[in-house]
Amino acid sequence: xxxxxxxxxLLCPTGQDAKLIASVLQHDSVNSKLTKDLDELCQxxxxxxxxxxxxEEALTKEGVDILNEKLSTQNPWSDIPIILLTSGGAxxxxxxMKRLEVFVTSGNVTLLERPLQPLTLLSATxxxxxxxxxxxxVRSLLESQIEATKIRDEFISIASHELKTPLTSxxxxxxxxxxxxxxxxxxxxxxxxxxxxxxxxQIDRLNKLVDDMLDISRINTGKLxxxxxxxxxSELLYELIxxxxxxxxxVGIQVKSxxxxxxxxxxxxxxxxxxxxxxxxxxxRYSPHKNVTIGLRTQGDKAVFNVQDEGMGIxxxxxxxxxxxxERVSSVTSGLGLGLYITRQILDxxxxxxxxxxxxxxxxxxxxxxxx
Ligand code: ADP
Numbered sequence: 001x002x003x004x005x006x007x008x009x010l011l012c013p014t015g016q017d018a019k020l021i022a023s024v025l026q027h028d029s030v031n032s033k034l035t036k037d038l039d040e041l042c043q044x045x046x047x048x049x050x051x052x053x054x055x056e057e058a059l060t061k062e063g064v065d066i067l068n069e070k071l072s073t074q075n076p077w078s079d080i081p082i083i084l085l086t087s088g089g090a091x092x093x094x095x096x097m098k099r100l101e102v103f104v105t106s107g108n109v110t111l112l113e114r115p116l117q118p119l120t121l122l123s124a125t126x127x128x129x130x131x132x133x134x135x136x137x138v139r140s141l142l143e144s145q146i147e148a149t150k151i152r153d154e155f156i157s158i159a160s161h162e163l164k165t166p167l168t169s170x171x172x173x174x175x176x177x178x179x180x181x182x183x184x185x186x187x188x189x190x191x192x193x194x195x196x197x198x199x200x201x202q203i204d205r206l207n208k209l210v211d212d213m214l215d216i217s218r219i220n221t222g223k224l225x226x227x228x229x230x231x232x233x234s235e236l237l238y239e240l241i242x243x244x245x246x247x248x249x250x251v252g253i254q255v256k257s258x259x260x261x262x263x264x265x266x267x268x269x270x271x272x273x274x275x276x277x278x279x280x281x282x283x284x285r286y287s288p289h290k291n292v293t294i295g296l297r298t299q300g301d302k303a304v305f306n307v308q309d310e311g312m313g314i315x316x317x318x319x320x321x322x323x324x325x326x327e328r329v330s331s332v333t334s335g336l337g338l339g340l341y342i343t344r345q346i347l348d349x350x351x352x353x354x355x356x357x358x359x360x361x362x363x364x365x366x367x368x369x370x371x372x
Pocket of ligand 1: 278282283286287309311312313314322327328329330335336337338339340341364
């Protein structure tokens with residue numbers, strides 16, 4: 001909240017007072033809203049109110065009660081400053097005696113005796129605006145805390161669910177194996193191998209989830225570091241394609257590749273392996289039974305690596321969102337929504353970029369540009 005948006009709500013100042021107030025507010029670039037009616041003042045929106053300036057004569061006994069009522073409904077962070085312009089004389093004395101105590105104790109009220117002194121008004125207004133700005137700062141801190149807590153709670157619920165799924169099937173798998181041990185005739189090597197492959201797959205899945213969570217905490221604490229060495233990206237890609245082949249085949253993906261042979265660079269090979277892993281895993285999850293094309297080439301002073309699938313695709317409005325933390329935009333997703341966020345963070349550390357091009361229902365292309 002900056003001063004341009006702060007406004008002063010004025011109740012009934014007239015004549016010289018009104019002129020002086022206007023010039024003080026102008027000095028602070030604060031807009032004002034004037035009313036002659038206390039009810040109207042109470043109905044105003046205090047969302048952007050920086051200070052309320054009230055001429056004492058506009059406050060009837062009922063008026064004080066109404067205003068107090070309104071002030072008592074403020075949010076916990078809000079204590080809107082009020083400057084009350086009083087005057088000497090019998091009426092003012094009476095006012096002070098009877099109602100001031102109630103009014104002052106219920107609000108953040110400063111009394112200014114008239115005739116107003118420019119400097120006194122200026123300093124009272126500035127103190128009021130300063131305290132109001134602080135209140136708005138507290139509000140935005142509170143709001144971001146609430147948002148952070150909401151995100152954390154959602155994450156805990158998603159993470160528990162994602163961890164529970166492989167754990168449940170691991171347990172079932174282990175129970176099945178246990179039953180087979182007591183019935184040796186059921187111990188067929190082929191069946192056992194398949195079961196163990198499945199078990200390893202579930203353990204890998206758990207490992208990836210925990211690794212992602214560890215990476216997120218490293219990113220949050222600024223401890224995600226890279227160690228660069230010169231290596232051949234092409235070789236790393238060949239190796240990973242080979243390693244992933246059984247998984248691609250298991251979901252009926254045909255892989256085509258167009259990889260330039262000697263793309264060397266000074267990068268963190270372990271972290272780039274993680275990036276490739278994420279893109280391959282996503283192709284497996286979001287593009288089964290379709291072609292996936294993997295490309296690597298150099299272009300100027302950059303290496304351009306891309307993974308293109310022909311799967312479900314991503315809606316245009318989500319193309320940037322998917323790189324944010326915890327964003328999962330498809331209903332068939334089974335992840336924490338962290339892979340692409342971590343991928344982008346790793347690439348940032350390499351001064352590299354990643355972007356997605358996609359057409360819903362027709363596939364996606366993830367393109368990475370790394371400085372050579
Ligand atoms: P997750 O682990 O949940 O998949 P990611 O950060 O890797 O998290 O991806 C974020 C979201 O982006 C996914 O939940 C999915 O909705 C979408 N997405 C990622 N890759 C693809 C892809 N190749 N095709 C379609 N949607 C994708």
